[in-house]
Amino acid sequence: MSSKGLLRGASVSANAVWHRSSFFPKVTVSVHRKLFKFRSFSSTATTCSSLQPPDLPRLAKTAQISLTPNEVEEIAPKIQQVIDWLGQLQSVDLESVEPSIRAETENNLRENAPETFDHRDGMIASVPSYEEPYIKVPRVLSMD
Amino acid sequence: MASTIFRSLQVQPFLLYPTTLLRRRNGVFQFTTKATQSQAETQQRQPQSKVSTSTQSKKLDKIPKDYEAIIGIETHVQLSTLTKAFCGCPYSYGSPPNSSICPICMGLPGALPVLNSKVIEFAVKLGLALNCNLAFNSKFDRKQYFYPDLPKGYQISQFDVPIATAGFLDVDIPVEFGGGHKRFGITRVHMEEDAGKLLHAENGNYSQVDLNRAGVPLLEIVSEPDMRNGIEAAEYAAELQRLVRYLGVSNGNMQEGSLRCDVNVSIRPIGQSKFGTKVEIKNLNSFSSVGRAIDFEISRQVQLHSQGQEDQIVQETRLWEEGSQRTITMRKKEGLADYRYFPEPDLPAVILSQEYVDGIKNSLPELPEIKRRRYEQMGLSMQDVLFLANDKNIAEFFEATLAKGADPKLVANWIMSDIAAFMKNEKLTINEIKLTPEELSELIASIKGGTISGKIGKEILFELLAKGGTVKEIIEKKDLVQIVDPVEIETMVDKVIAENPKQLEQYRGGKTKLQGFFAGQVMKLSKGKANPGLLNKILLEKLNSKS
Numbered sequence: 001m002s003s004k005g006l007l008r009g010a011s012v013s014a015n016a017v018w019h020r021s022s023f024f025p026k027v028t029v030s031v032h033r034k035l036f037k038f039r040s041f042s043s044t045a046t047t048c049s050s051l052q053p054p055d056l057p058r059l060a061k062t063a064q065i066s067l068t069p070n071e072v073e074e075i076a077p078k079i080q081q082v083i084d085w086l087g088q089l090q091s092v093d094l095e096s097v098e099p100s101i102r103a104e105t106e107n108n109l110r111e112n113a114p115e116t117f118d119h120r121d122g123m124i125a126s127v128p129s130y131e132e133p134y135i136k137v138p139r140v141l142s143m144d
Numbered sequence: 145m146a147s148t149i150f151r152s153l154q155v156q157p158f159l160l161y162p163t164t165l166l167r168r169r170n171g172v173f174q175f176t177t178k179a180t181q182s183q184a185e186t187q188q189r190q191p192q193s194k195v196s197t198s199t200q201s202k203k204l205d206k207i208p209k210d211y212e213a214i215i216g217i218e219t220h221v222q223l224s225t226l227t228k229a230f231c232g233c234p235y236s237y238g239s240p241p242n243s244s245i246c247p248i249c250m251g252l253p254g255a256l257p258v259l260n261s262k263v264i265e266f267a268v269k270l271g272l273a274l275n276c277n278l279a280f281n282s283k284f285d286r287k288q289y290f291y292p293d294l295p296k297g298y299q300i301s302q303f304d305v306p307i308a309t310a311g312f313l314d315v316d317i318p319v320e321f322g323g324g325h326k327r328f329g330i331t332r333v334h335m336e337e338d339a340g341k342l343l344h345a346e347n348g349n350y351s352q353v354d355l356n357r358a359g360v361p362l363l364e365i366v367s368e369p370d371m372r373n374g375i376e377a378a379e380y381a382a383e384l385q386r387l388v389r390y391l392g393v394s395n396g397n398m399q400e401g402s403l404r405c406d407v408n409v410s411i412r413p414i415g416q417s418k419f420g421t422k423v424e425i426k427n428l429n430s431f432s433s434v435g436r437a438i439d440f441e442i443s444r445q446v447q448l449h450s451q452g453q454e455d456q457i458v459q460e461t462r463l464w465e466e467g468s469q470r471t472i473t474m475r476k477k478e479g480l481a482d483y484r485y486f487p488e489p490d491l492p493a494v495i496l497s498q499e500y501v502d503g504i505k506n507s508l509p510e511l512p513e514i515k516r517r518r519y520e521q522m523g524l525s526m527q528d529v530l531f532l533a534n535d536k537n538i539a540e541f542f543e544a545t546l547a548k549g550a551d552p553k554l555v556a557n558w559i560m561s562d563i564a565a566f567m568k569n570e571k572l573t574i575n576e577i578k579l580t581p582e583e584l585s586e587l588i589a590s591i592k593g594g595t596i597s598g599k600i601g602k603e604i605l606f607e608l609l610a611k612g613g614t615v616k617e618i619i620e621k622k623d624l625v626q627i628v629d630p631v632e633i634e635t636m637v638d639k640v641i642a643e644n645p646k647q648l649e650q651y652r653g654g655k656t657k658l659q660g661f662f663a664g665q666v667m668k669l670s671k672g673k674a675n676p677g678l679l680n681k682i683l684l685e686k687l688n689s690k691s
Contacts, residue, residue: 062288062482062484064290101281101282101283101305101487101493102283102487102492102493104492104493104495105495106492106495107259107261107264107492107493107494107495108258108259108491108492109258109259109260109261109264110232110258110259110260110261111260111261112225112226112227112260112261112262113226113227113232114226114227114232114233114234115227115231115232115233116233116234116244117233117245117246117247120243120245120246123245123246123247123250123252124242131352133240133241133242133243133354134241134242134343134352134353134354135242135292135352135353135354135355136350136351136352136353137292137342137350137351137352137353138292138349138350138351139344139345139348139349139350139351140291140292140342140351
């Protein structure tokens with residue numbers, strides 16, 4: 001199964017663990033280290049070390065999913081399992097490997113030519129709360 | 145934090161010419177730095193006492209001397225591609241809400257983004273123009289947060305591998321603010337998409353979202369914190385606008401939102417190496433607001449500092465209130481936002497080839513900075529240079545006229561005085577006036593060659609501007625050829641003198657100023673065609689000979 005499939009099919013919380021820098025190649029340039037310094041999970045050890053357990057309440061908050069304490073207890077070990085399973089990647093020695101950005105060697109680009117979407121009405125019809133010509137949403141003033 | 149080019153502040157006594165750009169406020173003390181020709185030299189600090197025209201206490205006068213402001217600007221430029229970044233929806237400002245949308249920019253499940261090739265081209269153009277290093281391999285990342293105008297719940301942006309880094313922009317400070325050249329560093333340029341528009345209903349507890357703008361390509365330009373005051377910041381922003389317009393990547397209208405600036409301001413006592421607390425200011429809608437907001441914020445921070453209350457300066461985002469001319473707190477956020485960046489799995493890497501980059505480099509137009517230097521070398525004054533090079537179209541008109549053989553100084557004068565005034569009155573751009581560069585050149589040549597007088601030239605210009613046509617046609621049609629035949633002029637002078645014996649008496653009696661009266665009468669008689677120099681020579685002879 002491609003990594004793309006994992007992302008798309010997996011639950012939101014599992015997707016959230018992708019941000020952990022430990023999954024990136026060990027030959028991280030100092031830029032990576034500097035940029036990820038605010039994450040508490042970054043690991044720079046070269047041997048296979050146990051990864052920190054996820055902060056589930058924080059994960060849930062950033063994903064805007066509310067969990068009861070029972071659910072936290074129930075889900076945490078499951079997430080830990082996913083992390084451990086992915087953590088197998090840490091045993092790979094990447095000392096002599098150049099970090100790469102992506103696997104592709106070609107761009108996949110589109111011409112700058114306008115195209116109108118045919119079924120606008122269908123999309124509008126599926127908007128839960130639409131007050132012509134705007135999408136109606138609860139009043140939100142900040143990102144918090 | 146990237147290393148900054150440290151310049152210590154050279155404080156200039158506040159220059160007392162009136163400006164609308166800077167306004168005095170209670171507690172606000174504006175100061176300007178005097179730019180030097182060489183940016184590499186650190187400037188000497190001159191502890192001069194200031195002359196204040198306000199009624200502030202003497203204490204405030206001393207404050208700005210001891211602090212320097214560190215200012216950085218983040219600019220978002222909306223690209224004028226026909227379509228959005230990741231889908232084929234067209235974008236045009238002012239369209240009916242939610243009229244240009246599709247599953248991709250609406251973030252509907254299953255939709256996949258595909259990058260618009262024009263976006264890369266514009267990004268490379270701008271990166272090269274800003275003297276940046278280009279990343280031949282860069283990627284997109286997801287910047288995740290929830291907000292009603294962000295359909296996917298994340299913004300496709302570039303996080304750790306932007307397409308361009310480590311550049312600079314050379315700027316000319318306007319003459320009225322001290323002049324001089326300054327170089328400001330550019331930390332990075334990266335591609336990203338815009339969010340939709342969120343409107344808050346007057347009443348009620350709901351808001352409204354228009355997704356026309358969602359997915360429009362943006363280039364974010366982050367500067368090094370090299371600016372030291374509001375004027376430098378405003379000029380940096382103005383030069384960016386000039387640049388994106390010259391390159392044709394954006395129309396750079398702050399009013400439309402196609403050029404947006406957020407500034408970061410902090411202060412520190414001079415000599416301290418540690419940076420002070422950084423405050424971000426949003427809601428700046430014009431270059432003058434940029435300048436004023438920064439100056440206000442500097443003085444606000446300086447005041448707190450000098451009162452021993454620097455802990456009251458917190459890292460926050462403040463809004464600039466145009467009405468009350470001050471910055472006010474938005475809700476303070478706790479801690480930094482966690483955007484959980486990760487590489488966008490739905491998009492491949494962005495790969496540039498040397499040929500591609502070279503192709504774009506060779507197609508770059510002459511940049512404003514280079515143009516200004518070239519105009520300077522023609523012997524034009526800085527004022528002329530800044531005006532002519534400001535607008536690409538005016539520069540083109542100017543250069544087209546020069547190409548026909550006209551003298552730069554003369555062309556500059558015509559453009560900046562009569563032509564500019566006409567454009568302003570009629571609210572026309574230089575591309576809309578009927579005057580062509582060829583005819584302007586012809587006009588200048590005609591005056592220089594003596595065919596017509598300068599005054600007649602102005603009249604002809606007006607007709608050319610309004611109705612077009614050629615100089616030769618108008619001269620013929622209106623019989624405007626200058627009279628340079630001394631005999632003809634002499635005849636007219638004799639006539640005027642004969643018809644005005646009283647004034648002649650007065651002149652002979654000592655009122656030599658009346659020469660002007662006689663000259664005017666001859667001019668009238670000749671329908672303005674008499675050559676002024678010749679006229680006055682002959683007139684003087686006649687007036688003085690008979691005495």
